[in-house]
């Protein structure tokens with residue numbers, strides 16, 4: 001079954017937006033204005049009412065006799081659909097003191113459960129909630145994908161289900177899960193922190209977190225990772241394959257150990273994002289064993305002259321490019337390895353964030369990633385990680401779908 005949030009035109013996931021609509025009498029002299037929810041596709045522009053139009057029309061006809069000519073009444077949605085009351089609270093969760101929009105629970109596909117009212121209502125938080133935990137020595141924040149994450153205390157996950165991250169960059173959790181998460185007394189200080197970062201609903205929940213927990217088809221349920229978590233596991237896989245095939249260790253330090261210390265960028269904040277490039281550069285480029293690469297390349301029949309230029313030894317990235325071409329027998333080695341050169345350039349920009357030359361090199365990185373120059377820092381980061389994932393997928397023999 002096609003996911004109901006998918007646009008029937010273009011298959012992109014739609015947004016839910018409330019917009020004011022006038023329901024008028026035939027001469028348009030009087031009527032009502034109701035803010036009603038629409039499915040809105042931002043890709044192709046298609047807009048559909050979520051609720052049946054007939055119900056609004058019959059409600060208008062009922063109410064018209066009590067409206068004077070020339071008047072238009074603003075009518076809260078709850079008068080037309082009693083359950084869709086923006087003020088409605090789910091009593092059993094009141095002690096948590098979170099703001100949320102109970103209408104989300106009835107309108108967002110897949111959340112309504114007759115037997116467990118309100119459980120899957122999304123509660124939204126600012127991403128800055130994660131900064132405290134990411135900076136604290138006892139806690140870590142791990143992003144299992146670009147749209148899901150969890151907090152860990154001394155290596156143990158703090159929450160069974162973690163968080164979703166919507167397309168506006170807000171965190172969310174289900175109201176019922178929050179109730180379970182904050183049952184114990186020792187969780188109360190955390191509850192305060194969550195309350196302080198609690199935001200009003202923007203009705204947006206499209207994320208791997210939501211799709212996998214509320215699947216409308218088997219492909220919704222199995223959401224594979226798309227971020228650094230995926231990248232680290234692919235790099236691991238690649239190293240293992242090379243050891244099995246060529247009996248050589250390409251990296252100095254095991255990436256699994258390095259990934260334990262990795263701090264992902266959390267906010268749209270330049271310093272954080274460029275610090276992450278430093279880490280990724282360490283794991284993927286500085287970590288390459290130049291000596292091993294040289295030995296393999298000599299075994300592949302290259303001469304010492306091929307491994308230097310103008311009397312200077314080739315650096316690790318150039319050696320790795322030769323390895324892809326001669327060791328793994330891939331065509332287009334330069335094209336395959338290109339995202340690693342972009343990473344290397346981004347790493348070098350880290351110390352020059354306010355230099356005049358920054359923009360020029362940064363723009364060249366964006367061009368090579370084939371993304372618009374107007375992309376945000378986090379947008380560039382995501383594009384780079386996506387390209388690095390494709391790079392390692394293309395080097396590994398095992399097939400990925």
Ligand SMILES: [Zn+2]
Nearest residue numbers: 007010041044
């Ligand atoms: Zn569309």
